[in-house]
Amino acid sequence: MILKRLLIIGSSLLFVYILGAIFLYALQEKFIFLDGELPADHLYAFDSKHEEINLTTPDGANLNAIHFRADSAKGLILYFHGNRGNLTRWGKVVERFVKLDYDVLVMDYRGYGKSRGERSMELLLKDAELFYSHALSQYPENEITLYGRSLGTGIASWLAGGHNPKRLILETPYYSLASVAQRFYPIYPSNWALRYNFQSFKYLKTAKCSVHIFHGTEDEVVPYKSGKRLHESIPNGQSQLITVEGGQHKNLVDFEAFRSAIQEILK
Structure with a gap:
């Protein structure tokens, strides 16, 4: 009788576990990409000089971007943003770099x-490659800075591993996206189930440029230890870890330690 009850309980738990795994696998894009579409005729409004560009991919997709122009640019920052919001938000975020005399393509x-x-992981990486090629058509490679924030750190790291930009800046990066998912869903094998497992640590093994990592000690989304682990995986002397004491995932710009370090790197 007891054995029968244990079998029923075990079967029920297994069913719930499998159902949860199917649910997470099927809906993982909903958790990763908090996108927000805009109508095709939307007009952007920013304070800095800018132009809207559209690139067409080999599979026929349209990719929209904003190219900000500084009055006397030191180079270009090719920026890959986080998982929440579109260019109406991120355009305002990157305008601070225009004030530091950099053109920005986001x-x-x-x-x-x-x-x-x-959308797929492979296509997102190919899209990044398309924009890197576009940047190279207008700027020498030694004037291109790759910048990734949160989700975009994996994409920027992938590009750095295959090219030779001037530098790579990573804001709140992850060791791998699976390591972040494992934190939120510890009972599921994220390495197997995640279709978007950007592996920054792997990409940066072949990077030749300097790497500058910014991470807050109170990051509630990507733990500080993930950024530190990524830093420690990069050969000695190539990576700089800037620790922002008390910084969280979205507010590093509020800290003088972040602002002064960015200015020093981009001077």
Whole structure:
């Protein structure tokens, strides 16, 4: 009788576990990409000089971006944004770099803003490559800074591993996206189930440029130890870890330690 009850309980728990795994696998894009589309005729409004550009991918997707122009640019920052919001938000975020005399090119991923097209990890990386090629058509490679924030740190790291930009800046990065998912869903094998497992630590093994990592000690989304682990995986002397005491995932810019270090790197 007891054995029968244990079998029923065990079967029920297994069913719930499998059901949860199917649910998370099927809906993982909903958790990762908090996009927000914009109508095709939306007009952007920013204080800095800018132009809207659209690139078409080999599979026919339209990728929308904003190219900000400084009056006397030191180079270009190719910026890959986080998982929440579109260019109406991120355009305002990157304008601070225009004030530091840098041009900035920031794109929206597929499904974000005015960008369209089916999404996959492979396609997102190919899209990043397309924008890097576009940047190279206008700037020498030694004047290109790659910048990734949160979700975008994996994409920027992938580009750095395959090219030779001037530098790579990572704001609140992860060791791998699976390591972040494992934190939120510890009972599921994220390495196997995650279709978007950007592996920054792996990409940066072949990076030749300097790497500057910013992470807050109170980051509630990507733990500080994830950024520190990524820093420690990079050969000695190539990576700089800037620890922002008390910094969280979205507020590093509020800290003088972050602002002064960014200015020093980009001077």
